[in-house]
Amino acid sequence: xxxxxxxxxxxxxxxxxxxxxxxxxxxxxxxxxxxxxxxxxxxxxxxxxxxxxxxxxxxxxxxxxxxxxxxxxxxxxxxxxxxxxxxxxxxxxxxxxxxxxxxxxxxxx
Numbered sequence: 001x002x003x004x005x006x007x008x009x010x011x012x013x014x015x016x017x018x019x020x021x022x023x024x025x026x027x028x029x030x031x032x033x034x035x036x037x038x039x040x041x042x043x044x045x046x047x048x049x050x051x052x053x054x055x056x057x058x059x060x061x062x063x064x065x066x067x068x069x070x071x072x073x074x075x076x077x078x079x080x081x082x083x084x085x086x087x088x089x090x091x092x093x094x095x096x097x098x099x100x101x102x103x104x105x106x107x108x109x
Contacts, residue, residue: 031047048075061081065094066080
């Protein structure tokens with residue numbers, strides 16, 4: 001997934017985030033207009049995890065996002081904390097959400 005695809009994926013996630021909370025709205029705006037810095041090759045990945053973290057906050061969870069990137073730099077799985085919403089699940093930390101998706105998809109490994 002190149003930086004344009006990552007940006008497109010993140011913008012789609014941002015569109016799902018509501019505007020009810022003024023602080024969330026400010027962060028959403030900052031993320032929408034953020035330009036990747038060429039000097040930092042991982043900038044696009046950090047940006048996407050920030051988008052996912054904001055999505056977690058907007059849904060009533062702790063603000064943590066997570067992505068899994070393959071050897072070629074493609075984002076293959078992404079997720080965010082789901083500990084408190086839609087209901088309490090102590091195992092639904094962002095990293096576990098992503099790993100569960102990976103393991104469900106690759107049961108033969």
